[in-house]
Amino acid sequence: MGVITGSREIGGVLRYDVFHDNRMHGYFGSQIEVVLPDSKEQMISAVVLRAGLTSELIRDKNTGYLHARNVGRIDYEPYQFRPVLKIVQADRPRILIADDVGVGKTIEACLILKELQARHRVRSVLIICPKPLVVDEKWRNELKRFDEDFVHLDGSDLRFCIEEALREGEWPARFAKAIVPYSLLDERLLVGNDANGRLRQAGLVDLTPGPRFDLVIVDEAHHVRNRATFAYQNVKRLTGSAEAVVLLSATPLQTQSRDLFTLVNLLRDDLVPTERDFAQMLEPNHYLYEAIEAARGGQDGWQDEAQRALDGALSTTWGRAVTAVDLGVELVRELLTEDPGDARARVRVVRTLEELNTFSSIVSRTRRRDIGTFTTRKPSAPVVSFTPEQEVVYNAVIDLGRRIVELQTPGMPVAFLLSMLRRQAASSISGLAPLVEQVLENRLDKVEFSEIGDDAPDDVPSSLSEFRAEIRAIGQLAEGLNGLPDPKVDVLRQLVTDKQAEENNKVLVFSTFRHTLRYLQEKASAWGVRVGVVHGAVPDEDRHSLRRRFKLPNSNPDAIDLMLCSEVGTEGLDYQFCNTLVNYDIPWNPMRIEQRIGRIDRRGQQSESVAIINILTEGTVEAEIYDRCLLRIGVFHRALGGSERILGDLTTELRRIADDLSLSDADREERLRQIADNEVARIQELERLEDQQGVLLGLTTESFESRVAEASSEWLSDEKIGDLVRAYLEAVLPGRRLALRPGKVAVVRLDEDAAARVSGDLHAAVGGDLRLERQLRRKPAVLRVTTDPELAADEPDVELLNATHPLVLLAAQHAALPGAPMASLRVRSDVVPPGRYPIAVHAWTRLDARDSLTLRYISTDPAVEAAADSLLALAVDGDGSMAPHELDVDALEQRHQREWKVAREQHVTRARAAGAQRVASLRAQRDRQLRAIQENADKVSEPKIVKMRQSELISARDRFDRLIAKHERAVSGADLITRHLVTVALEVEAP
Structure with a gap:
């Protein structure tokens, strides 16, 4: 049939x-x-219809709608879907995400992973990142929020994978989702080695073509901007044969920099094989920007101005060869003939021109200042003085530092030790005694070291014999402060006490040092407030539990009022429900300050302003750095975003000044003032350059809400996905009604037979799921499910239902529409006039280099077609007064046939013309690149490099041949396939 x-x-x-x-x-x-439809067998209800349409979109891997909604236990913002839309709409899924720090690059990469998973395109994933992010499990913990479990690869695991891929032809399945640090991307990984006379160990060059991953994510991609490094060569191999690639970098983009070309070439050497091509790609963008500005302005004659600018873009070398065959050019020309006062047509012109920008599909950058200020920051800095007893201890630390300088004792560990003691003394001098004991006994772990500072040495200093006696004496002095007044902790106590009188009584306190946190916990326990502590040694589940309790209202007996944190301890946890942050000590790294503030100054903050309270101790270097430098560059007033490199340089300079005890007070003050002036000027210049580069790279500042809305479908909403799963579970549990609705966690208890059926269905639909099956084997089996990410954020045992969840995939199989059924429905609405309307729902799939399915509604009334989504979403079963057999099905079919025929001809003509041009372009690019690689190979004689070049030549040829074959198939197979899903007799009643 x-x-x-x-x-x-x-x-x-x-x-x-x-x-x-x-x-x-x-x-x-x-x-x-x-x-002829059997009216009894082919009739379906409104509930079955809605579940069937949701099922259709979930089961089809080429749907044109976003699936990555609510796929993680976090709050999303529309701009975070910008890279997702770009990568799924591109002819080749590869993108550079160059967002500011704090915007959410990691979240965006995870959304891409989940979106591609929903489209059945991703099974094997490799993440490459700096070693500290592996040690701290930063990526692994972030992925857990998306219900993804990745493994870290060490050197032996990586060698095993290479050998297995060489022997079996594919990457081993148990390492299909892996994280590898840059530190392992060395010469041995690339070319192998002789293994000291044993069997030779293979390298990546032995895998021709390279290992095939569905997705490779390269974090902090600026680490591979130097082509001469082994890191770059290895990343090139690992990404070369991958289907999808995501590069992440917070480094500001500069078109005149070779770094940007290197990254873009790494992504798309088929599109940008040489620097000459890169320069030619930039040429049309000046003109396109002028056309966009003319359309945005909408002044008299804007269409002529936009047309002239578009013609200018098409007159460039790249414009003639590439842009001219883009389907968007013809669309813009058509739109420019519309009524100049038609605002919708003008918006479509702007959007289409933005998409014509030569870098729009491969580069995405979102700046903090482009997405608006999350809230108003209100910084303050109460200053306290040391007590005479505290000053004695602090001066003893400074005197020790001066003696070390006089002895000119070299070595980073000693310099870091001194800096650490001084900063602990400024933070909480009472924390010095236990820190000294810990240092002398060599009990500082690496996570604690990373909390203390970015300049921490790789190894804890073990030989301190020269200074052991002085250090122990300082510890004994500090121990004598126990029980004595502490002005700094008194300020905190007053702040916390005052805050308890407010409805939102939450206070978040940061300190770099665990001993400070422990000291404050002891003090706060006596103040009558409920306190929690989070740092790098606190397990993930405890961190989430503490965050959940901190979020509870004051009236809840389980609530926490005061949260004491280190920076490392709060990574991945957001506190936008809290509006008061206290820096009990000030990091010398401005980026760490921004990361602290970013825990509460973020989207979803419930207060109009947030208080940033910095408690300073007079006479410390920390107080000087705050007054003379940090306050002036504005880090407490606004996010500095893309200035990461500048702030990194600033951090280095601040440490140099702070640790130079030979400077007089006046010299130190002048040096701090000078670097503040210099850095403010550099930040302002960077922002000016960023604006200019944005024009060339097509980085727009427009609101992204509308584009996300357009790419979303009513049938993939949280409510519809919840309804889909509820229908399945109620079929498994006949007679039960489940309370699975938005804003709730539904508790589903399964008897032994029901659990066995769900487990069997899981295997049949998705091949099983270990995590779910563990729950189904329990007696009794209980599933807790929700569609609300907020409710699942701190509850790892709650199943967050979304388009990629195994239960949803199973329910989608169960809800597939039978044949081409009919439904009789009614709805109350004022969107269209009351009446009886037929609606036929079809699935249209455009076959091309990137296939795409969309739902197409056909009716006798265009207004009904436009509103069909919302009408069918609200409809209920009809009363039988409008029978489907009364419909004029022939009229629907004739209208559908006309619509489909015109759309098919347009699509096939455009797709074949664009595809043929793309194939010709790819062939020319392949020949140029292969020639360049061969010429480079002919210039060397060193065996390893010759082998590398030969392997690179084979990999490049294979890569281009696969791309050319893909586009040739797209040219010959271009079509618009239509599939009839359901016919509805809809009766619309007035509200």
Whole structure:
């Protein structure tokens, strides 16, 4: 059984196009018969209809709608879907995300992973990142929020994977989702080694083509901007054969920099094989920007101005060769003939021109200042003085430092030790005694070291014999402060006490030092407030539990009022429900300050302003750095975003000044003032350059809400996905009604038979799921499910239902529409006039280099077609007064056939023209690149490099040949396939 989509006369006999079994067939009239719908068997309810449409979009891997909504236990912002849309709409899924720090690059990469998973394109994933992010499990913990479990690869694991891929032809399945640090991307990984006379160990050059991953994510990609490094060569190998690639970097983009070309070439050497191509790609963008500005302005004659600018873009070398065949050019020309006062047409012109920008599909950058200020920051800095007893201890630390300087004792560990003691004394001098004991006994772990500072040595200093006696004496002095007054802790106590009188009584306190946190916990416990502590040694589940309790209202007996944190301890945790942050000590790294503030100054902050309270001790270097430098560059007043490199340089300079005890007070003050002036000027210049580069790279500042809305479908909303799963579970548990609705966690208790059925269905639908099956084996089996990320954020045992969840995939299989059914529905709405309307729902799939399915509604009234989503979403079962057999189905089919025929001709013509041009371009680019690689190979004689070049030549040829074959298939197979899903008799009543 199939659907007739068209017909033509051949030799006086009609030949029909019939779609069934996922392809088009041709039959003469004598070979087919019309299937009359059985009104009983083919009738479905409103609930079944909605579940069926949701099922259709979830099961089809080429849907044109976003699936990555609510796929993680976090709050999303529309701008975070910008890279997702770019990568799924591109002809090749590869993108550079160059967002400011704090915007959420990691979240964006995870959204891409989940979106590609929903489209059945991703099984094997490799993440490359700096070693500290592996040690701290930063990526692994972030992925857990998306219900993804990755493994870290060490050197032996990586060698095993290479050998296995060489032997079996594919990467081993148990390491299909892996994280590897840059530190392992060395010469041995690239070319292998002789293993000291044993069997030779293989390298990446032995894998031709390279290892095939569905997705490779390269974090902090600026680490591979130097082509001469082994890191770059290895990343090139690992990404070369990957289907999708995501590069992440917070480094500001500069078109005149070779770094940007290197990264873009690494991504798309088929598109940008040489620096000459890179320069030519930039040429049309000046003109396109002028056209965009003309359309945005909408002044008299804007269409002529935009047309002239578009012609200028098409007159460039790249414009003639590449842009001219883009389907968007013809669309812009058509739109420029519309009524100049048509605001919708003008918006479409702007958007289409933005998409024509030559870098729009491969570069995405979101700056903090482009997405607006999250809230108003109100900084303050109460200053306290040391007590005489505290000053004695602090001066003893400074005197020790001066003696070390006089002795000119070299070595980073000693310098870091001194800096650490001084900063602990400024933070909480009472924390010095236990810190000294810990240092002398060599009990500082690496996580604690990373909390204390970015300049921490790789190893804890073990030989302190020269200074052991002085250090122990300082510890004994500090121990004598126990029980004595502490002005700094008194300020904190007053702040916390005052805050308890407010409805939002939450206070978040940061300190770099665990001993300070422990000291404050002891003090706060006596103040009558409920206190929690989070640092790098606190397990993940405890961190999430403490965050959940901190979020609870004051009236809840389990609530926490005061949270004491280190920077490392709060990574991945957001506190936008709190509006008061206290820096009990000030990091010398401005980026660490921004990371602290970013825990509460973020989207979703419930207060109009947040208080940033910095408690300073007079006479400390920390107080000087705050007054003379940090306050002036504005880090407490606003996010400095893309100035990461500048702030990194500033941090280095601040440490140099702070640790130079030979400077007089006046010299130190002058040096701090000078670097503040210099850095403010550099930050302002960087922001000016960023604005200029944004024009060339097509980095727009427009609101992204509308684009996300357009790419979203009513049938993939939280409510519809919840309804889909509820329908399945109620079928498994007949007679039960489940309370699975938005804003709630539904508790589903399964008896032994029901649990066995769900487990069996899981295996049949998705091949099983270990985590779910563990829960199903429990007695009794209980599933806790929700569609609300907020409710699942701190509850790892709650199943967050979304388009990639195994339960949703299983329910989608269960809810597939039977044949081409009919439904009789009614709805109350003022969107269209009351009346009786037929609606036919079709799935249209555009076959091209990137296939895409969308739902197409056909009705006798265009207004009903436009509103069909919302009408069907609200409809209920009809009362039987409007029977489906009364519909004029022929009229619907004729309208659908006309619409489909016109759309098909346009799509096929455009797709084949663009595809043929792309194939010709790829062939030319392949020949140029292969020639360049061969010429480089001919210039060297060193065996390892010759082998590397030969392997690179084979990999490049294979890569281009696969791309060319893909586009040739797209050219020959370009089509618009239509599939009839359901026919609805809809009665619209006035509200």
